[in-house]
Amino acid sequence: MTARHLQPGQLVLASHNAGKLREFGALLAPHGLELVSAGALGLPEPEETGDTFIANATIKALAATRATGLPALSDDSGIEVAALGGRPGVRTADWAIQADGSRDYAAAMGRVAAEDGSADRRCAFVAVLVLAWPDGHIESFEGRVEGSWVAPPRGGNGFGYDPMFVPEGESLTFGEMLPEQKARHSHRARAFVALRSACL
Numbered sequence: 001m002t003a004r005h006l007q008p009g010q011l012v013l014a015s016h017n018a019g020k021l022r023e024f025g026a027l028l029a030p031h032g033l034e035l036v037s038a039g040a041l042g043l044p045e046p047e048e049t050g051d052t053f054i055a056n057a058t059i060k061a062l063a064a065t066r067a068t069g070l071p072a073l074s075d076d077s078g079i080e081v082a083a084l085g086g087r088p089g090v091r092t093a094d095w096a097i098q099a100d101g102s103r104d105y106a107a108a109m110g111r112v113a114a115e116d117g118s119a120d121r122r123c124a125f126v127a128v129l130v131l132a133w134p135d136g137h138i139e140s141f142e143g144r145v146e147g148s149w150v151a152p153p154r155g156g157n158g159f160g161y162d163p164m165f166v167p168e169g170e171s172l173t174f175g176e177m178l179p180e181q182k183a184r185h186s187h188r189a190r191a192f193v194a195l196r197s198a199c200l
């Protein structure tokens with residue numbers, strides 16, 4: 001089955017994460033779409049009640065396309081830590097929440113460093129992108145990058161867990177890489193390549 005193509009026009013980026021929005025802006029720049037973010041449209045953040053990346057990405061994209069009548073692109077992503085049996089995975093965003101309610105990504109990873117005696121530092125970033133249309137049609141794409149985590153964090157670029165993640169075969173963390181270097185490896189960019197060849 002061939003995937004549905006995205007027609008020229010407006011596309012809602014169904015994310016409230018500024019780092020993701022910057023990366024999608026760069027990935028979509030050559031494609032002549034008019035991007036508008038869910039936040040700029042005043043859309044609420046839907047509750048991510050799913051147990052899988054695709055379930056949550058679908059919730060986010062369908063909420064945005066239904067609210068606007070425009071096609072919408074969402075991203076549900078996270079980090080899978082081998083020594084934790086793949087956790088936090090789909091719960092990655094909540095994993096960084098501290099006792100006072102703030103998010104601290106370095107502290108979350110630091111807990112693994114403190115608790116994990118195995119010295120197994122393998123982990124992977126995963127992203128599932130969903131394109132949804134107002135009639136409920138969806139297309140989904142997954143990207144994955146294997147790597148290892150480091151503590152303490154290194155580098156001030158990117159967002160979230162970027163300063164703690166080194167992709168396989170590299171020595172710099174995503175936080176030490178320029179955006180275009182991160183995009184050569186990242187889970188999001190890999191999922192986007194699949195989306196681009198199917199839908200753009």
Ligand SMILES: O=P(O)(O)OP(=O)(O)OP(=O)(O)OC[C@H]1O[C@@H](n2cnc3c(O)ncnc32)[C@H](O)[C@@H]1O
Pocket residue numbers: 014015016017020045048060075076077078079092093094096125158159160161162174186188
């Ligand atoms: O749901 P939206 O509004 O898109 O934004 P979010 O930040 O809540 O995103 P998720 O629910 O998909 O949770 C993903 C978590 O994984 C982290 N994450 C995902 N991709 C990342 C990347 O490329 N670099 C660093 N951290 C990443 C991110 O910081 C979040 O804590």
Ligand SMILES: [Mg+2]
Pocket residue numbers: 048093
């Ligand atoms: Mg979220």
